[in-house]
Amino acid sequence: xxxxxxxxxxxxxxxxxxxxxxxxxxxxxxxxxxxxxxxxxxxxxxxxxxxxxxxxxxxxxxxxxxxxxxxxxxxxxxxxxxxxxxxxxxxxxxxxxxxxxxxxxxxxxxxxxxxxxxxxxxxxxxxxxxxxxxxxxxxxxxxxxxxxxxxxxxxxxxxxxxxxxxxxxxxxxxxxxxxxxxxxxxxxxxxxxxxxxxxxxxxxxxxxxxxxxxxxxxxxxxxxxxxxxxxxxxxxxxxxxxxxxxxxx
Numbered sequence: 001x002x003x004x005x006x007x008x009x010x011x012x013x014x015x016x017x018x019x020x021x022x023x024x025x026x027x028x029x030x031x032x033x034x035x036x037x038x039x040x041x042x043x044x045x046x047x048x049x050x051x052x053x054x055x056x057x058x059x060x061x062x063x064x065x066x067x068x069x070x071x072x073x074x075x076x077x078x079x080x081x082x083x084x085x086x087x088x089x090x091x092x093x094x095x096x097x098x099x100x101x102x103x104x105x106x107x108x109x110x111x112x113x114x115x116x117x118x119x120x121x122x123x124x125x126x127x128x129x130x131x132x133x134x135x136x137x138x139x140x141x142x143x144x145x146x147x148x149x150x151x152x153x154x155x156x157x158x159x160x161x162x163x164x165x166x167x168x169x170x171x172x173x174x175x176x177x178x179x180x181x182x183x184x185x186x187x188x189x190x191x192x193x194x195x196x197x198x199x200x201x202x203x204x205x206x207x208x209x210x211x212x213x214x215x216x217x218x219x220x221x222x223x224x225x226x227x228x229x230x231x232x233x234x235x236x237x238x239x240x241x242x243x244x245x246x247x248x249x
Contacts, residue, residue: 002090004118004143004165007042008200013166013222014213014249015202016229017044017094021071022062023234025079030238032083039246040089044121044224047076047095062230073103080115090118092145092165097125100133109136119143119165127158134162148193150185160197167199169220171206183215190220213249223249 007013020028028045035043046059048066080091093112100108100122112120119142125133130144137144143165148156150170160167171186186203193201203216204224213223225248232244 002088002118004042004090004092004145005200007090008166008221011041012217012220013041013200013202014039015042015044015204015222015224016040016245017046017204017224017226018233019046019048019059019062019066019230020076020079021048021066021069022230023065024069025071025075027233027237029079029083031233031241032079033086034238034242036086036088038242039249041222042090042092044092044094044226045076045117047073047093047099049096049099051096051098056227058227059230062234073099073108077111077115080117084116087116091116092119092121092143093117094121094123097122097129105132106136109133109140109142113140113142117142119145121145121147121168123147127155130162137164148189150189156192156196160193160199163197163199165199166222167193167197167201168224169193169201169203171203171216186216187219209248225249 007015018028018031046063048063048071050064050067120137122133134144144163145165145168146159146163147168147170148159152159169186169189190201190203200221202222202224203220204226207213207216207223207225208228213225216223228248229245232241236244
């Protein structure tokens, strides 16, 4: 598997997000097979969930559609097993803790490692479970990416203490696709994080186009686009989809 650090080597990282299995498993397969020649440096792969608390309306609807179509954790693992020899860029699961817990925490992390996943972003990870998950990630050589927002400054040190890979700085307050926080607040957040950690900092939530990306990259180490890419996956596939995504960055 590719290490997350590879995405940030000598450049500001382009990070994308898709819902696995949306609009179909075949679409996701084509996405993975075209990833290495795309403008993306790292891909967040969302495991569809029936109650995605951190996701905005569009991503929640995409997730619901995937679940309705029979996409589940095992199908996603099988797809990644099929594609892993063709993917050399880092893949990170964006996954809700209930999915991990239901599968079995150690079993889930071990299986993720086997199929080529490099790390996890877990929006609803309870702090009391952090040490177990972090320890198992270390055991299997995976990263646990910390999520930090402009409103969680009082918990930053605790969150960073168990994080690795990169820091996901939330550029909006609320769910994905929300309006971005003020640029000054974001700059202050990123500056604070860089003083406290050597990990690269990428900004997501509220980043929607090439103008946003340029602005974010002027002070952060990477930009994350989710909602706009999910919109594109409903309209395009394969190489054509990758060309459309490149325009966003």
